[in-house]
Each structure stands twice: as structure tokens, then as C-alpha cells.
Amino acid sequence: MMSSVSTLRHWLGRLGRDTVYLVTGLPMGILTFTVAVTGWSTGLGLLITLLGFPVLLLTAVLLRALSNVERRRARLVLDDPLVARYKEPSESGIWARTKSILSDAQNWRDLAWAMLLLPVGIAGFTIAVTAVATVLGLIFAPAWTWSLWHTSDPVDLGVFHVHDIWTSFAATGIGIAAAPLALALVRGAAAGSGALARALLAPRTEELEERVEVLQATRAGAVDAAAAELERIERDLHDGAQARLVAIAMDLGLAQQKLDDDPEHAKQLLAEARDCATAALVELRDLARGIRPALLAERGLAEAVRAFAARAPVPATVTADLGEGRMPEAVESAAYFVVAEALANVAKHANARRATVSMVRRGDTLEVLVVDDGHGGANPDGGGLKGLRARIEALDGTLGIASPAGGPTMLRAELPCAS
Amino acid sequence: MRVVIAEDLALLRDGLTRLLESNGCTVVAAVADGHGLVSAIEEHRPDVAVVDVRLPPTFRDEGVRAALEARRRVPGTPVLVLSQYVERTYAAELLSDGAGGVGYLLKDRVADPAEFVDAARRVAAGGTALDPEVVSQLLGGRGGDSRLSQLTPREREVLELIAEGRTNAAIGEALVITPSAVEKHISNIFWKLDLPASDADHRRVLAVLAYLRD
Numbered sequence: 091m092m093s094s095v096s097t098l099r100h101w102l103g104r105l106g107r108d109t110v111y112l113v114t115g116l117p118m119g120i121l122t123f124t125v126a127v128t129g130w131s132t133g134l135g136l137l138i139t140l141l142g143f144p145v146l147l148l149t150a151v152l153l154r155a156l157s158n159v160e161r162r163r164a165r166l167v168l169d170d171p172l173v174a175r176y177k178e179p180s181e182s183g184i185w186a187r188t189k190s191i192l193s194d195a196q197n198w199r200d201l202a203w204a205m206l207l208l209p210v211g212i213a214g215f216t217i218a219v220t221a222v223a224t225v226l227g228l229i230f231a232p233a234w235t236w237s238l239w240h241t242s243d244p245v246d247l248g249v250f251h252v253h254d255i256w257t258s259f260a261a262t263g264i265g266i267a268a269a270p271l272a273l274a275l276v277r278g279a280a281a282g283s284g285a286l287a288r289a290l291l292a293p294r295t296e297e298l299e300e301r302v303e304v305l306q307a308t309r310a311g312a313v314d315a316a317a318a319e320l321e322r323i324e325r326d327l328h329d330g331a332q333a334r335l336v337a338i339a340m341d342l343g344l345a346q347q348k349l350d351d352d353p354e355h356a357k358q359l360l361a362e363a364r365d366c367a368t369a370a371l372v373e374l375r376d377l378a379r380g381i382r383p384a385l386l387a388e389r390g391l392a393e394a395v396r397a398f399a400a401r402a403p404v405p406a407t408v409t410a411d412l413g414e415g416r417m418p419e420a421v422e423s424a425a426y427f428v429v430a431e432a433l434a435n436v437a438k439h440a441n442a443r444r445a446t447v448s449m450v451r452r453g454d455t456l457e458v459l460v461v462d463d464g465h466g467g468a469n470p471d472g473g474g475l476k477g478l479r480a481r482i483e484a485l486d487g488t489l490g491i492a493s494p495a496g497g498p499t500m501l502r503a504e505l506p507c508a509s
Numbered sequence: 510m511r512v513v514i515a516e517d518l519a520l521l522r523d524g525l526t527r528l529l530e531s532n533g534c535t536v537v538a539a540v541a542d543g544h545g546l547v548s549a550i551e552e553h554r555p556d557v558a559v560v561d562v563r564l565p566p567t568f569r570d571e572g573v574r575a576a577l578e579a580r581r582r583v584p585g586t587p588v589l590v591l592s593q594y595v596e597r598t599y600a601a602e603l604l605s606d607g608a609g610g611v612g613y614l615l616k617d618r619v620a621d622p623a624e625f626v627d628a629a630r631r632v633a634a635g636g637t638a639l640d641p642e643v644v645s646q647l648l649g650g651r652g653g654d655s656r657l658s659q660l661t662p663r664e665r666e667v668l669e670l671i672a673e674g675r676t677n678a679a680i681g682e683a684l685v686i687t688p689s690a691v692e693k694h695i696s697n698i699f700w701k702l703d704l705p706a707s708d709a710d711h712r713r714v715l716a717v718l719a720y721l722r723d
């Protein structure tokens with residue numbers, strides 16, 4: 091008894107979700123079709139005036155949002171969720187964005203779904219409304235005849251005419267008998283529509299493979315970056331602290347030799363050794379800070395960056411809007427070194443008078459922007475920036491540099507920071 | 510003793526110059542890279558060249574390569590290589606022409622100026638001066654059925670001291686054995702390593718080379 095009740099509940103729930111899916115498909119179809127057709131025809135029509143690009147871009151953005159709504163709506167009839175997977179533009183700017191949208195097969199499939207949803211929606215809506223309405227009409231025919239008994243006209247139910255209380259009860263019987271058929275019809279329409287949505291809106295295997303390739307490349311980049319970083323540290327140690335210690339040992343050895351016959355010279359050597367030791371300590375401290383700034387771990391990104399900017403040779407103002415809570419350590423440290431490298435470059439190359447640093451966390455994305463008022467012309471493939479890019483891409487982030495000759499130089503990094 | 514120095518860091522280049530000059534050597538040239546070293550050796554024909562392993566532009570083994578090139582152009586030029594780390598391969602490469610006059614020391618050794626200058630003099634005289642660190646490193650990763658494995662532990666100790674460039678007297682002192690016992694060990698080593706008969710100094714170099722190549 092319990093099981094038949096729960097089975098009935100299950101099927102009624104199923105029918106409810108299928109019906110909602112099919113019925114909402116029509117207004118969604120009208121919306122997506124309208125946006126797609128209007129956007130594309132306007133955009134293509136205006137392409138000759140360059141105004142077409144922003145229109146097409148806006149259309150793509152709108153269609154992408156609608157496709158995401160569609161993915162969520164498909165949850166009504168599909169067991170597992172549809173994930174969205176779009177290409178990330180490799181750099182910022184309207185042209186790069188347009189290019190990434192045009193070359194992304196998913197966008198074209200989104201467009202196909204936007205167009206198809208109208209006929210599919212009409213069909214689904216018709217099937218759902220007809221099936222549900224007919225069955226409900228038959229089952230509740232007695233109530234109908236009872237409430238309308240004073241009229242003499244027979245009630246026309248298409249294949250069946252109800253003209254008195256007995257035929258109305260017969261209609262109920264037919265309705266109950268026809269219910270499974272209606273259920274099957276609605277289920278079939280919903281499943282078909284859902285399968286089509288999955289085919290067009292879910293990422294393809296090749297695209298997932300491409301994603302794997304990107305991940306492999308960025309991981310290799312991260313390994314390279316780590317190796318380059320280790321080499322730099324080893325070089326710094328070799329040329330810095332290690333060399334100074336050798337010099338100290340040499341001075342002390344000589345001083346010991348001279349102690350008896352030339353104490354003045356020995357004194358001078360000892361003083362030199364002491365200066366050298368102080369310099370070695372400073373170098374070691376700087377090196378340790380370059381590997382992992384203590385303040386970053388202890389006080390977080392905003393304070394560490396402010397402290398770095400305060401030490402930078404070119405004055406830099408820092409604004410940070412990072413919300414509550416800390417971000418993952420790898421993200422904070424990548425963001426810190428983006429700013430550190432950018433400000434070091436500003437001091438070295440840009441001939442700038444000031445720089446601004448802004449760090450904003452929006453939802454699950456951290457945006458870091460460093461702008462200077464220098465003469466521009468930065469090389470985006472220079473050693474430091476290349477290492478930074480590898481580091482950021484390993485975290486699935488992006489790094490963009492705009493540095494026209496004459497300036498200003500703008501460096502922008504985006505890092506996913508869901509904790 | 511006339512010396513050429515090749516060291517890219519000015520701090521150490523100046524320090525080495527000072528150290529050598531205050532111990533009775535004449536620094537005829539102090540250069541900062543491998544090309545400079547080769548031309549300085551060709552020009553000055555020094556008694557010994559003191560060379561840092563890592564030189565620009567590669568900062569890897571530029572110093573070793575430049576030293577080998579210089580010895581190819583001016584055969585027999587004694588070379589004392591200094592390094593932050595010891596690499597047995599480099600020592601073997603330097604000795605591979607069998608001409609001797611090769612030293613390979615950790616930079617740490619400059620802390621004892623007298624000892625360091627002494628090593629430079631041994632190299633200048635055609636001997637070897639391998640850092641005790643090189644020797645003990647070699648001994649650590651050794652085993653199997655080489656000719657060296659036929660040596661008794663005492664003969665190995667003697668060979669290590671030969672590699673460091675010690676004289677027979679110094680070896681006897683270090684191991685607390687008589688000079689005749691040292692000579693006996695050495696001739697056993699030469700025999701076991703199958704070294705051709707030639708003058709003693711040359712055979713000592715070959716023994717060290719066999720030791721490094723093993």
C-alpha cells in the first residue's frame with residue numbers, strides 16, 4: 091500500500107516537473123529566439139559600421155546568460171547537471187573577447203539551442219497542455235456536467251460527448267484509463283527536449299580533452315616557473331650570501347696572518363669582514379622575503395602589498411577591497427608577486443612618477459590591477475612576466491598587459507579565489 | 510709565482526688578488542669571464558691560473574671549459590679551479606689529458622691563506638690538489654668490481670692523500686707510518702692500477718685520474 095502511494099507520488103512529481111519544463115519551454119523559446127534573431131541580424135547588419143561588433147558581443151553575452159538559465163531549467167528533467175564550459179579570452183580587450191567567442195564552438199551550439207527552443211517549445215507546450223488538460227477534463231467530467239446540468243447542450247470532449255451524468259462517469263473511466271498514455275506522452279516529450287538540451291548545452295568530449303591539454307600545459311608551465319624560481323634563488327645565494335661568506339673567511343684568514351707583523355692592516359681587514367657579514371645578512375633577509383614574505387602569511391594580502399608598495403622606489407597607492415575572510419594561500423601569494431613584479435618593473439623600466447595598485451574581490455574572482463604613468467612599451471614576454479603568467483595560469487587565472495608606446499602600462503590579473 | 514685569476518664577482522676577485530699578493534705571488538691578470546681567461550693565459554703564460562667554475566655567460570661550468578680550452582692552447586698550464594660545490598666529473602675532465610698541474614678546491618679553503626697558497630704552489634709544480642671533500646664524496650659512492658676495489662683500505666687512504674697532492678713525507682706523517690711503508694703502498698697502488706712505468710710524479714697523476722674515472 092505504502093509503495094503504491096509512493097510510486098503514485100513519484101509519478102505525479104515526475105509529471106509535474108515534466109509539465110513545468112515543457113510549459114516554460116515556450117516563453118523561454120520565444121525569448122531566446124527573439125534575442126538570437128534580433129541580435130544577430132542587427133549585429134551583422136551593422137558590421138560594416140564597426141558598431142556591429144559590440145552588438146554581436148552583447149548578443150553573445152545575453153545568449154550565454156540565457157543558456158545558463160536553460161542549463162539550470164534542464165535540471166527539471168535531467169538527472170545530472172549540465173556544466174557550462176566556455177573558452178577564456180587569453181587577454182583583455184573587446185577584440186580578444188570577440189575572438190574567443192567566435193572561436194568557441196559552445197557559443198555556436200548555444201545559438202543553435204536558442205533558435206531550436208522555439209519550435210521545440212511550441213511542440214512541448216502543445217503536447218503537455220493538451221495531454222494534461224484532456225485527461226483532467228475527462229476525469230473531472232462529472233463535476234463539469236453537475237455544475238452545468240441546467241444547460242441542455244452536450245459537453246464536447248473531442249472524441250467523446252458527455253450529455254448526462256452516466257456518460258460523464260464513463261468519461262472519468264476513460265480519463266483514468268488514458269492517464270498512463272498522457273503521462274508517457276509528457277515524459278517522452280520532456281525527455282526528448284532534455285536530451286536535445288544536453289546535446290547542445292553540455293561540453294563535448296573533445297572540448298573536455300582540450301581542457302585537459304590546457305591543464306597539462308599550465309601545469310608544465312608551473313613546474314618550469316618553479317624550476318626557474320629555484321634557479322634564481324640558487325643564483326642569488328651563490329652570488330650573494332655565499333660569496334660574501336667566502337670573502338669574510340678570506341679576510342679573517344689574512345687578518346690572522348697579519349695580526350703580528352701588520353696589526354693596522356689586520357684591523358682594517360677585520361672591519362671589512364664585519365661590513366661584509368652585515369651585507370650578507372641583509373641579502374639573506376631580502377632573499378627570504380622574496381621567497382615567502384612573512385607579512386603575507388601573518389597579516390594577509392592587503393597589508394603585505396601595502397608594506398611592499400611603501401618600500402617601492404616609485405610611490406604607489408594601494409586600494410584593496412577583499413571582503414571578509416582569507417583567500418587560498420596560493421592565490422594570495424600569486425597576487426602579491428604580481429604586484430611585486432609589476433612595481434619592480436615600474437621602477438626599473440617605466441620611468442614613471444607614480445603607480446596605483448587595486449585589488450578587488452568579486453564573488454569568486456580576485457582582480458589585481460597595476461597601472462603606472464610611465465612611457466609604456468613593456469615586453470609581455472620578458473622573463474619576469476613570463477614566470478608570473480605561468481604561476482597565474484597554474485591557478486586557472488589570466489594575466490593581461492597593455493603597454494602602448496608612450497604609456498601608460500596596465501597589468502591586470504584575474505585569479506579564481508573560491509576558498 | 511705569477512698568477513692569473515678568473516672570477517666574475519669583483520668582491521672575490523679583489524679578495525683573491527689581495528690574498529695571493531700578500532703571500533708572495535704576483536697577480537698578472539684578473540679577469541671576469543672564460544674568454545678573458547683563455548686570452549690572459551695565452552698572453553701571460555702564468556705559473557698557475559686560479560679559476561672559478563661558474564663564469565658568465567652561462568654560469569654553469571664555463572670556468573672548467575675555459576680552463577680546458579686554455580690547456581689545449583697552452584699545454585701544461587697549471588689550473589686551480591675553485592667552486593662552491595665539488596663535482597667529480599669536473600675534476601676528472603681537468604685531469605683527463607694526464608698532464609697534471611690540476612687543482613680542484615672548495616672556495617671555503619681560502620679561509621686558510623697559507624694552506625691555499627701552498628695548494629696553488631703544488632699545482633704550479635705540476636702536482637694535484639683535490640679537495641678532501643671531492644675525495645670523501647668519491648669514496649662515499651663507490652663499490653663494485655673495479656680495479657680500485659682491489660686496493661686495501663690503507664692503500665685507499667694513501668691514494669686519497671695523493672689526490673690531495675700530498676708528498677710522501679706528508680702522507681707518512683698523516684697516517685703515522687714510515688716513509689718506506691708509504692713508498693711500498695704507492696708502488697702497490699701503481700701495480701694494482703696497472704699504470705705504465707714513467708716518472709713518479711706523472712704516475713701519481715695517472716693514479717688520481719684512475720681514481721676519479723672509476
